[in-house]
Amino acid sequence: MQITSPAFKENARAALADAQLQKALGNVREGFIDKRQRAVDALPEFDALRDSARSIKDHALAHLDLYLEAYEKKVTEAGGHVHWAETGADARAIILEICRAAGARTVTKGKSMITEEIELNHFLEKEGIRPVETDLGEYIIQLRRESPSHIIAPAVHLTKEQVEADFRRMHDHLPFARDLSEPESLLNEARRVLRAQYFMADVGITGANFLVAETGSSVIVTNEGNGDLTQILPRVHVVVASIEKIVPTLEDMGQILRVLARSATGQDMSVYTTVSTGPRRPGDPDGPDEYHVVLVDNGRSAMLGTEFQDMLRCIRCGACMNHCPVYHAVGGHAYGSVYPGPMGAVLTPSLVGVDKAGHLPNASTFCGRCEAVCPMRIPLPKMMRHWREREFSRGLNPATQRYGLRAWALFARHPRLYRLATAIAIPALSLFSAGKGRFRHLPLAGGWTKHRDMPAPEGRTFMQQWRDRDALKQGGQA
């Protein structure tokens, strides 16, 4: 995964100053939150379903090896092929081999985060195979040669004017005078352009929201129908899925489906939930002749048995980023990884290392909204804190921060020393603030005051005020 996570601070600064991005991000703040809340309020069993979904995934992860074997057996029985890829490079090589064997020149793709993670498009292009993204948002960012800025709304960082400019630039066979001023006309144009691509493609690649061990099925959940056209029209269907997508049974899938769409888009159910099992059957009038599943590990197995195992419950609904004040402010690209927001702040360091992605778990106010809305009850703030601890124990944060934390720890362990220091510092700060109530600069805290003002203390410490209150109460009783 190509990442710019080490440059998070610079990325964030640029994002905050980008007027067009800020306008587009308003759509996240307004679009997702109310819709989710309405859908949740309309289902009294929502929290019970969250508990059920969590325990299904916990059970599946605790028996992952066995469910993967059971799943593989069923896929093979249905005439499909299962391939196992330890790394992104392995997955790319397997997919290329399938494409080559099919003589593929054009490959259509349904929306898939795992293929973003392993940078499949770039690789296929280099090998002379043309990948065409068919999800509207993915198509737009492919035209712009960008990565997704949101896991379910990849082009959420763009305004319709930007999309219009891209369509005029890339669809130059169409008359310039056409009207593209409204989202409707943009959608219609994309629909026409992509229709031709579905028929041209030799291989269709989709991701999977679920792999069902009971039946050997892969399941995609979409709204546009592009994933279905991608998988039924070409001769070969390739499913790329990470190993934690396994659920035991159809009923288990049903439990998670009920929390997935509500958390993602506020729908009770996405438009298309498609359960695919093996290739076209004898007598079937359509469907692919070959069906392949590429199971990708790429760092997941290393999260099992660690404090990050719970992250493998994630179903990629995007609710955590939709409710995140940091995501709202800087958008997805600033995170420098295909997984932005709170889920990305936990997952990205697992995939690329905390040395490269250490800023991400620090880019959080720990307000806790992500955990509060997570349908799979993933303790995201706690896991970000685990990454901060690992970062500290490996000596990855800057020296000033480390000394600061050490000094704080010293005071926290010695209450008398703490009280003495605050009894001196608080009145002094109050005095120096000269009644303005805030400091624009503070010696030794320049890094902190560079981005915000420090509120001035009122003049007395909490402990002093507490003692006075106590004394007053005692006096009152006497």
Add this chain to the structure above:
Amino acid sequence: MSGREAILNKVRGALGVSFGDASRASAVARRLDDAPVGVVPARGQLPESDRIALFCAMALKVSASVDRVKGPGEVPEAVAAYLRSKNLPASVRMGADERLQAMPWKAVPALEVKSGPAGAEDEVGVSHAIAGVAETGTVVLHSGAANPTTVNFLPEHHIVVVDAKEIAGDLETVFSRIRHRFGKGTMPRTVNLITGPSRSGDIEQKLLLGAHGPRALHLIVVDAG
């Protein structure tokens, strides 16, 4: 097989379990056999007439249109009426589904019925669902020799016929019926759960109908005739 063994070994190592642990294997086998039903929302648990009404209401809520007819004999005329109301040519594409084939299509003058998988030129597809789900207004279709999947996705208008008596309260009832019909652990190539017409919110989060699949989903609910 090297990738396979490597991944399975890493998973077992990380979980701290050994290959061939009988208690884990039996826990997995039991879950796959029993397929326990989890939390089923009360919303769809209704007597038949209310359940059908809920199905229709939920389908309308997701921008499908709904018609109810008194028996399978009335379906062709209902299809023709839909085509007229939308100013569509009198031509539909459908598979060789025997429930559809048993309907009196010839009785509707000038309605062309094309059989087989859909192509780029087809404007209207007709399918027969195996079930409806009242909880969400979903119809359930499956692929097979008589049921091309392309009919569900290529045409601009998708008309789905569903028998009122096959409208279930919840997803779980449908899963159990599929299991009963095709055999435990066996599935047709494709099962489509369809809830309203195709849509996208990818441009400025403005929800628009008709992204890549059908712009319109028209449901014809057939009461026992």
